[in-house]
Amino acid sequence: MSILLIEQALNGVQYGVTLFLLAAGLTLIFGIMGVINLAHGSLYMIGAYAGMYAAAETGSFWLGLPVALAAAAVAGLAVEALVIRRLYNRDHLDQVLATFALILMANQAIILMFGRQPIFTRLPAGFDGSVQLLPGLAYPTYRLLIIAVGLAVAAGLWLLINRTRVGMLVRAGATNRDMVRALGVDIRLLYTVVFGLGALLAGLAGYMAGPIGAVQVGMGEQILLATFVVVVVGGVGSIRGAFVAALILGVVDTMLRAFLPTLLRQVMTPAEADQLGIGIASMGIYLLMALVLLIRPRGLFATA
Amino acid sequence: MRAVILILAAAALLALPFAAQAAGQPALITLATRIAVYAIAAASLNFILGYGGMVSFGHAAFFGLGAYTVGVMFHHAGAGPMFGLIPGTTHLLVTIPLALAVSGLAAAAIGALSLRTGGVQFIMITLAFAQMLFFLFVSLTTYGGEDGLIIRRPNEFLGLNLRDRVTMYYVALGFAAAFFLILWRIVHSSFGAVIQGIRQNERRMAALGYAPYRYKLAAFVLSGMGCGLAGALMANVLRFTSPDLMHWTKSGELIVMVILGGLGSFFGPVFGAAAFLILETYLAGWSEHWPLALGAILLVIVLFTRGGVAGLIARIGGALQR
Incomplete structure (x- = not known):
């Protein structure tokens, strides 16, 4: 039982760092630019598809990675230049709608190019086995790789934001946008850099997640809602909050999905227990968000 | 003036099933029914x-x-x-x-x-x-x-x-x-x-x-x-x-209807629901990839118009009165 518990906790951490890769970009975009970007999940999907395509053409997982990053970043920069730039000074409603329209278009464009069938990708060579972490606990190396990449990105972001000039501007922008502009900083450029970085991380998350689930249309929306929950729970604009919230929610969600049906089987028939368990487990993160917002209406690590 | 328009609109809505059947388009009746129902939902959302x-x-x-x-x-x-x-x-x-x-x-x-x-x-x-x-x-x-x-x-x-x-x-x-x-x-x-x-x-x-x-x-x-x-x-x-x-996309569609019709205009949601459902029905009949066109139309409306269909009608009305 405890082996199973550790294994699921690791799965939770792996899901959590994937959420963090997405949430970091989203929270910066919202905190600094004041834009709600529903299309962030589409960038995740674009990264997954572009990388998967390149990997299939070249036969190498690692050659797919730069393609995934580049595709997501280019798509992100295009979206920023063509759409988001016009939305900076609009209210949230216009932003929600315009980016909702982008989701519709991105999904359909992917269907036109790749069809509706989910595509299953193979694990990269060298990471297709598992390692013996504890006696009786063999854990897939690829999932460990994702955890390592996620933690490395988190550390890199921390350095970038706390130790570099760009990071200083990002922090300043999140605190007071108008003051940064008044001090003569080219805020337009900063916006573009932040958006591009967020898109890059989304593409990375999408490509890494590909071999674990399936690459399919709608994969972006599934994880987008969870990502928004992470951003809101963590406190909009806070990378640290996004990291903590992503890990908590990733573990909670995975644990509920893994163990709730089993627990419910004690009191009802297996078929009913499975469906009810999955249903309630899916509600878990939303319930957690509602609770957090009721206690701290601006999230756990809200800045001002 | 307003009373005349209301009476004409009511007469048109009452006559719609007969017109649809006379035109050999009974599917229009179901479409109109869905528009009436979604107009209620969109207007409710528009209220808040x-x-x-x-x-x-x-x-x-x-x-x-x-x-x-x-x-x-x-x-x-x-x-x-x-x-x-x-x-x-x-x-x-x-x-x-x-x-x-x-x-x-x-x-x-x-x-x-x-x-x-x-x-x-x-x-x-x-x-x-x-x-x-x-x-x-x-x-x-x-x-x-x-x-x-x-x-x-x-x-x-x-x-x-x-x-x-x-x-x-x-x-x-x-x-x-x-x-x-x-x-x-x-x-x-x-x-x-x-x-x-x-x-x-x-x-x-x-x-x-x-x-x-x-x-x-x-x-x-x-x-x-x-x-x-x-x-x-x-x-x-x-x-x-x-x-x-x-589903959350349904919530999104309701917001789209409100915006299409014109935020905070009383009859806007009716036009918005009608515009959305008519677009959806005809685009879906035209191509299975209709969300691409719908998304593009929506994007253009959000980025380049203010006030939706009702705003457009008001602007045309204003131009005509001048």
């Missing part, structure tokens, strides 16, 4: 969104609850009482008030919690509650789970046959007319004025002695009830209800 400035991204929850009230009551009319206590029913005169009560109670609970936040947190928390209800109904195997509930017979209502699409159209039209009459009274009451005042400046309204939270909550509940009514009617039109009715 356009007049009240509350961006709810979870109104499909109340729409779905209304539909499930009809579906669940039908189910129990055949399968025995709910929890062995509450008997099922197939009478519209019972299911509609019940749908209003269920959606109203849900809106009171969700609104009471959500309205403690604001801005982006409000958008997300309403979305969260709607998702919770969505997953709840997905997991309820008794009521069909993911596949939904088929309602074999529509509700009984004054001896009318609601399976007949012309009859259903007139019933939906009647409910819509009554709904818009009541909404007109609410929007133009002092309560409506307070709600609009809160959108413009909440702090000032508080300083004037109105408790914004209570007014916003009352508006949220009314708005949820309107969506519940629309959902109950939709269950009778479709003779089917499923968790898809409360």
Whole structure:
């Protein structure tokens, strides 16, 4: 039982760092630019598809990675230049709608190019086995790789934001946008850099997640809602909050999905227990968000 | 002038089934019925969104609850009482008030919690509650789970046959007319004025002695009830209800209808629902990739127009008067 518990906790951490890769970009975009970007999940999907395509053409997982990053970043920069730039000074409603329209278009464009069938990708060579972490606990190396990449990105972001000039501007922008502009900083450029970085991380998350689930249309929306929950729970604009919230929610969600049906089987028939368990487990993160917002209406690590 | 337009519009709506049949397009009647029902839902959302400035991204929850009230009551009319206590029913005169009560109670609970936040947190928390209800109904195997509930017979209502699409159209039209009459009274009451005042400046309204939270909550509940009514009617039109009715994209579609019609304009949601459903129907008939075109149209509208269809009509009207 405890082996199973550790294994699921690791799965939770792996899901959590994937959420963090997405949430970091989203929270910066919202905190600094004041834009709600529903299309962030589409960038995740674009990264997954572009990388998967390149990997299939070249036969190498690692050659797919730069393609995934580049595709997501280019798509992100295009979206920023063509759409988001016009939305900076609009209210949230216009932003929600315009980016909702982008989701519709991105999904359909992917269907036109790749069809509706989910595509299953193979694990990269060298990471297709598992390692013996504890006696009786063999854990897939690829999932460990994702955890390592996620933690490395988190550390890199921390350095970038706390130790570099760009990071200083990002922090300043999140605190007071108008003051940064008044001090003569080219805020337009900063916006573009932040958006591009967020898109890059989304593409990375999408490509890494590909071999674990399936690459399919709608994969972006599934994880987008969870990502928004992470951003809101963590406190909009806070990378640290996004990291903590992503890990908590990733573990909670995975644990509920893994163990709730089993627990419910004690009191009802297996078929009913499975469906009810999955249903309630899916509600878990939303319930957690509602609770957090009721206690701290601006999230756990809200800045001002 | 306004009275003339209203009478002409009413005459056109009453004559629509005959015109559709004469033109050999009976499918238009069902489309018009769906427009009438979605107009109710969109106008309910517009009441808090356009007049009240509350961006709810979870109104499909109340729409779905209304539909499930009809579906669940039908189910129990055949399968025995709910929890062995509450008997099922197939009478519209019972299911509609019940749908209003269920959606109203849900809106009171969700609104009471959500309205403690604001801005982006409000958008997300309403979305969260709607998702919770969505997953709840997905997991309820008794009521069909993911596949939904088929309602074999529509509700009984004054001896009318609601399976007949012309009859259903007139019933939906009647409910819509009554709904818009009541909404007109609410929007133009002092309560409506307070709600609009809160959108413009909440702090000032508080300083004037109105408790914004209570007014916003009352508006949220009314708005949820309107969506519940629309959902109950939709269950009778479709003779089917499923968790898809409360999916978050449905909430998005309702917002799209409000924006298409023109935020905070009284009849805007009618035009918005009509524009959205007509676009959807004809684009879907034209190509399976219709969301691409819909997305593009939506994007252009958001980026380059203000005030939606109603704004456009007002602008054309203004140009004509000049």
